[in-house]
Amino acid sequence: MRIVLIGLLVFVFTGLSFTTLAQSDEIIVTGSRLENYDIYAEEDGVPPHITIKKRASFLVLSVRVEGDTRQTVKREKEIRASLHNILQAAKRNPSISLGHGSEFVEDFTKQTIAKDLRDGRRAETSHMVLLIKTPVDANEITYSQALAIIDRFIASVNLQGRTEIIKQSQPVLSIVKPERFRGELLGFIANDARNTAAIFGEDYAVRATNMAERIRWIQSGKLTLTLYIPYSLEVLPKP
Numbered sequence: 001m002r003i004v005l006i007g008l009l010v011f012v013f014t015g016l017s018f019t020t021l022a023q024s025d026e027i028i029v030t031g032s033r034l035e036n037y038d039i040y041a042e043e044d045g046v047p048p049h050i051t052i053k054k055r056a057s058f059l060v061l062s063v064r065v066e067g068d069t070r071q072t073v074k075r076e077k078e079i080r081a082s083l084h085n086i087l088q089a090a091k092r093n094p095s096i097s098l099g100h101g102s103e104f105v106e107d108f109t110k111q112t113i114a115k116d117l118r119d120g121r122r123a124e125t126s127h128m129v130l131l132i133k134t135p136v137d138a139n140e141i142t143y144s145q146a147l148a149i150i151d152r153f154i155a156s157v158n159l160q161g162r163t164e165i166i167k168q169s170q171p172v173l174s175i176v177k178p179e180r181f182r183g184e185l186l187g188f189i190a191n192d193a194r195n196t197a198a199i200f201g202e203d204y205a206v207r208a209t210n211m212a213e214r215i216r217w218i219q220s221g222k223l224t225l226t227l228y229i230p231y232s233l234e235v236l237p238k239p
Contacts, residue, residue, distance in 0.1 A: 056173035066127035078161030
């Protein structure tokens with residue numbers, strides 16, 4: 001199917017639809033996303049010409065709530081009591097929310113606490129992994145301030161028995177509903193295509209392909225993401 005705009009810009013769609021993301025709509029930003037999903041990065045190592053920069057939605061720290069009490073029943077009871085205290089503390093703190101998941105983020109709830117605990121890395125240990133998040137989409141907050149909010153929250157939690165909170169890795173970013181920026185990106189791409197066609201003269205048109213691709217992103221600052229559609233432009237003589 002071809003859609004021609006003012007005789008200059010042609011979008012070619014390959015039957016793909018603008019599908020939505022998972023129901024949670026919040027996605028973890030990691031280096032592996034760039035490596036595994038970014039076809040443009042595989043070819044050139046850089047996004048296309050037209051991009052937009054946006055603040056991430058959350059700074060996210062993955063932690064392991066772990067206990068090493070020798071008796072299994074008592075150990076699991078202590079861990080679940082600690083998880084309950086973490087959840088209640090987060091509900092009282094407007095700067096903190098909890099989640100779980102490795103790529104798509106889901107809310108951490110009392111139903112999550114009831115799930116099976118995982119065996120620890122050492123004998124007679126058990127744990128559950130959760131995500132501690134603080135919003136960073138406001139321009140006023142810095143990376144250091146956001147990290148301090150999470151650290152203070154961890155220090156304030158009442159842990160039971162021999163339970164402890166262990167940081168799993170460095171904090172990462174997440175973005176909520178990235179497809180909400182599609183219209184803005186398409187507008188910039190269309191404007192650039194019109195300007196490109198005008199440079200070559202009225203005997204030429206520009207064709208843009210891959211416009212049905214989902215929005216991709218790379219981290220371009222401590223709290224900043226560069227968003228783009230992996231499109232390509234082709235200058236063609238008008239028929």
